[in-house]
Amino acid sequence: MRSIKEETLAYIFILPALSIIFIFHIVPALYALRISLYSWDMISSVKEFVGLKNYILLLYDKEFWKSLFNTVYFTLGVVPLSILISLVIALFLNTKIRGLSFYRSVYFLPVVTSMNAVAMVWLWIYNPDYGILNYLLGKIGISSQKWLLSPYLAMPAVILMSIWKSLGYNIVIYLVGLQNIPEEYYSAAQVDGGGRFAMLKHITVPLLMPTTFFIITVSFISAFHTFTQIYMLTPDGGPLKSTSLIVYYLYQNAFVFFKMGYASAMAFVLFIIMFLFTLLQHKFLEKRIHYEI
Amino acid sequence: MKTKVFIHIVLFIGIIIMSFPFLWMILTSFKPQDEVLQIPLKWLPTKFEFSNYIQAWESASFGRYFFNSILVTVITVFGQIFTSALAGYAFAKMKFTGKNLIFYVFLGTMMIPLEVTLIPNYILMKELGWLNTYFGLIVPWFASVFGIFLMRQFFKTVPQELFEAAEMDGCGHWSYLWKILFPISTPVFVSVGIFSMISTWNSFLWPLIMTNSTNMRTLPVGLTYFTLEFSTRYHLLMAAATMAILPVALVYFIAQRHFIQGIARTGLG
Numbered sequence: 001m002r003s004i005k006e007e008t009l010a011y012i013f014i015l016p017a018l019s020i021i022f023i024f025h026i027v028p029a030l031y032a033l034r035i036s037l038y039s040w041d042m043i044s045s046v047k048e049f050v051g052l053k054n055y056i057l058l059l060y061d062k063e064f065w066k067s068l069f070n071t072v073y074f075t076l077g078v079v080p081l082s083i084l085i086s087l088v089i090a091l092f093l094n095t096k097i098r099g100l101s102f103y104r105s106v107y108f109l110p111v112v113t114s115m116n117a118v119a120m121v122w123l124w125i126y127n128p129d130y131g132i133l134n135y136l137l138g139k140i141g142i143s144s145q146k147w148l149l150s151p152y153l154a155m156p157a158v159i160l161m162s163i164w165k166s167l168g169y170n171i172v173i174y175l176v177g178l179q180n181i182p183e184e185y186y187s188a189a190q191v192d193g194g195g196r197f198a199m200l201k202h203i204t205v206p207l208l209m210p211t212t213f214f215i216i217t218v219s220f221i222s223a224f225h226t227f228t229q230i231y232m233l234t235p236d237g238g239p240l241k242s243t244s245l246i247v248y249y250l251y252q253n254a255f256v257f258f259k260m261g262y263a264s265a266m267a268f269v270l271f272i273i274m275f276l277f278t279l280l281q282h283k284f285l286e287k288r289i290h291y292e293i
Numbered sequence: 294m295k296t297k298v299f300i301h302i303v304l305f306i307g308i309i310i311m312s313f314p315f316l317w318m319i320l321t322s323f324k325p326q327d328e329v330l331q332i333p334l335k336w337l338p339t340k341f342e343f344s345n346y347i348q349a350w351e352s353a354s355f356g357r358y359f360f361n362s363i364l365v366t367v368i369t370v371f372g373q374i375f376t377s378a379l380a381g382y383a384f385a386k387m388k389f390t391g392k393n394l395i396f397y398v399f400l401g402t403m404m405i406p407l408e409v410t411l412i413p414n415y416i417l418m419k420e421l422g423w424l425n426t427y428f429g430l431i432v433p434w435f436a437s438v439f440g441i442f443l444m445r446q447f448f449k450t451v452p453q454e455l456f457e458a459a460e461m462d463g464c465g466h467w468s469y470l471w472k473i474l475f476p477i478s479t480p481v482f483v484s485v486g487i488f489s490m491i492s493t494w495n496s497f498l499w500p501l502i503m504t505n506s507t508n509m510r511t512l513p514v515g516l517t518y519f520t521l522e523f524s525t526r527y528h529l530l531m532a533a534a535t536m537a538i539l540p541v542a543l544v545y546f547i548a549q550r551h552f553i554q555g556i557a558r559t560g561l562g
Contacts, residue, residue, distance in 0.1 A: 006387055009466055013383035014395065017376040020436035025402045028413035035412060042416070089307060092300045099301075105549045106308045109315070112545045112552065114495045116513040117537040120520055121318045124527050132317055135334045164311065169556065176557045225406060228497045232517065247408055247498075254412055255502055267409040275404060 036264035043258065054265035064266065066241055067249040070155065074245055075223040077159035078166070083215060085163070086170035091204070093171070094178040104175070108168035115165065119232035122161045123148070126233075148233055151240040158233055158243050162226065170215050177211030178204070217281065224274060227251065246270055315538070322346070322531035329528045342528070349532040352523070354507050358515035359540075365430045365500075365511060366493045372435040373489045374482055380436075381444025382470060386456065396445075399438050407498065415502055425509045430500055434493065440485040443559060447481035448474070480558065487555035494541065512537055 036054055040047045058064050089107065093100055110118060125133050126147040134144040147157045181204065189199050227247045230237070237244030237252070244252075246266070254263035321329060322345055324338040349355070383389070384396050414433060415424075423429035451474065459469045475482075500511045510518070516537055523529050545552055 003388065006466070007389045010383040010387040010389035010392075013379040013387070017380040017399075017436040017441055018395070020376065020433070021399060021402055021438065024414060024417075024433040025405060025410055026398070028410035028417065029402075029405045031413040031416075032409050089304065092304055095297075095300060097297065097300060097304070101549075103304050103308060104553060105546065107311055108549075108553060108556075109542065109545065110311065111556075112491055112541055113538050114513050114516070114541070116495075116497060116516040116520075117534045118314065120516065120530050120534045121314045123520070124321065124531065125314060125317065127527075130330050130332070130334070130527075132334065164314070167311070172553055172557050225408070228513075231497075231501075232520065250408055251498070251502075260412055264409075264412055267406065267411070271404070271406055271409050274406060278404070 032264045032267060035261050036268055038261045040260045041258040042260045050261065054262045055269070057262065058265055058269060063241060063244070063249060064246075067237075067244045067246045070242065070244055071224060071226075071246045073155060074159060074162075074226060074243075075220060077156065078162050078223050079216065079219045081159075082163045082167055082170055082219060083212065086167050086174055086215075087208075087212075089167075090171050090174035090178060091200075093175060104168075104171065107171050110165045111168040115228040116232055118165060119161070119229050122157075122229075123233060126157055149239055151238070151242040154234055154238040154243045158229055158238075161233070162223075162229060165229075166219070166222070170219070173215055174208070174211060177208050181207045213281075217278070220277060220281075221274065224270065315542075318531045318534050318538075321527055322535045324528050326526065326528055345528050345532040346536065349519075349529045349536065352529065353515060353519045353533070354510075355512075355515065355533070355536065357508060358510055358512045361427075361430075361509060362494060362512040365427065366490055368427075368431050369434050369493045370486050370489045372431070373437045373440050374485055376436045377440030377444045377485055378470075378475065378478070378482070380441045382448055382466075382474070384441065384445045385448035386453075387466070399441060403438050411498070411502070418503065424503060425505050427509075429503050430509070430511070433499075434496075437485070437489060439559075440489060443485055443488075444478075444481055447478060451477070480554075483551050484555040484558040487552055488559050 037049060037051055038047045039050045039054070093103060097103075125131050128134065128144060128146045128149055131147070133147070138144065145153055148154050185203050185207070186199060189203060194202070225247055226245050230243055230245050230248045231251075234243040237248055247270070250263050250266045250270070253259045253266065320337065323341045323343070324345075325340065325342045328335060328338060384392065418424050418429045421429075423432075455473065456469055459473055464472070495513060496511075497513045497517075500514050501517070504510050504514060507515075516533060519533050520530060
């Protein structure tokens with residue numbers, strides 16, 4: 001009797017979350033798969049079944065490949081650099097230094113601020129005629145650049161801004177990882193005469209692997225979903241579409257060109273890429289991280 | 294000693310770079326229009342033009358944007374904490390048929406990118422007549438798998454004996470939750486709350502496609518339209534950006550320990 005009562009109660013407890021997730025995540029995902037097999041502009045009531053045509057069209061869509069390439073470029077620009085810089089800063093912050101919480105809170109500030117608001121500031125910084133970046137570079141003899149208006153520099157400019165925005169998150173996560181490494185490991189290494197770099201290489205970096213694994217996963221996923229700063233900084237996908245990332249192109253197809261089926265097909269390709277990445281990462285990286293204590 | 298100085302110097306340079314955009318934003322926001330576009334560039338405004346703020350505030354419905362953002366964020370945060378706590382408890386401490394299956398399906402939905410569900414959800418909102426309403430902005434985000442996961446991990450660490458002792462005193466699951474478990478779960482509530490607060494307050498793509506009138510725009514969407522309209526009047530743009538950032542920055546600096554620990558805890562999953 002009791003356990004039936006407990007079962008009922010448990011279902012009541014999960015019901016609110018379950019209904020939301022079912023209605024707004026699971027059903028729409030399946031429905032998206034269906035839409036991707038149709039040609040539909042959302043306004044007309046006519047939906048034409050086209051099978052896999054949307055997926056095949058994607059293969060021949062140069063702009064889609066360009067956006068995919070841009071997304072990879074963006075991800076490879078942001079993730080490794082952000083990890084490297086945040087690791088160095090976290091290591092410095094972890095040296096029982098005075099003012100730790102002050103430093104940490106400033107590095108973290110961009111994380112809590114709205115991307116739209118800070119993007120406005122970066123638009124101003126990158127302004128080719130009156131922007132402060134060109135002014136400062138001019139002081140050290142570098143000529144003015146077009147930044148967001150240049151097909152070559154627009155992407156690096158967006159990357160730089162994105163690293164600035166997310167750095168604090170990685171630093172905080174790394175600090176947790178560093179604080180979880182037992183002090184004894186270092187004292188033992190010191191007895192054996194290990195130098196600082198030897199300790200970094202043989203203790204800190206290997207023991208931080210689970211943290212790094214977590215950060216890579218989170219950063220990769222958020223890089224692949226990047227939309228807001230593209231929308232704000234480089235309207236229309238930047239000069240020569242040089243900053244048109246996959247989510248931006250998807251948004252344009254769905255809500256500017258009203259190609260719902262085509263955009264849904266694109267969303268599924270994005271899903272498959274992320275799914276494969278996660279699998280690959282588990283296969284190759286997770287084997288190397290089992291140093292947990 | 295030398296290394297300490299070196300570390301401080303590096304960290305300090307880092308801080309200047311990190312905070313520079315904010316400083317430049319504030320300085321620009323106080324400049325008279327002609328000084329903003331002056332060459333050679335001037336660092337400080339010759340006189341502080343507070344009227345930029347008034348002008349920016351009056352040129353768009355910022356009051357309304359703030360109200361919408363605060364309303365949507367507060368309700369979503371409490372909703373997520375509530376639904377996550379109940380579901381997290383059921384997954385951590387209760388026995389029911391299909392428990393593992395449902396939990397894995399939940400985790401699986403974390404893999405589905407927002408973009409996949411975007412179009413069907415938009416159509417659903419249209420069918421329900423929820424486009425451009427608070428319902429549409431709030432209800433789809435009333436549950437968070439990540440929140441459920443964090444809650445479950447936390448409740449799992451609470452010893453079973455606590456529940457057994459409460460049961461001896463005649464406590465059922467329901468009163469155990471409210472009287473004993475929830476009061477000791479503040480840390481995880483704060484984590485889930487802060488995570489959901491940051492993501493809801495800053496969310497952009499969904500409110501962008503969902504809203505089509507000034508009345509319903511949230512702050513990020515409002516800022517976007519403001520930027521389009523005043524594209525080169527940077528003193529107004531920076532005043533607007535400062536207004537948008539300042540309240541968040543203040544809350545953050547007052548409660549920064551909670552913010553950072555809250556986020557740090559989410560990394561342990």
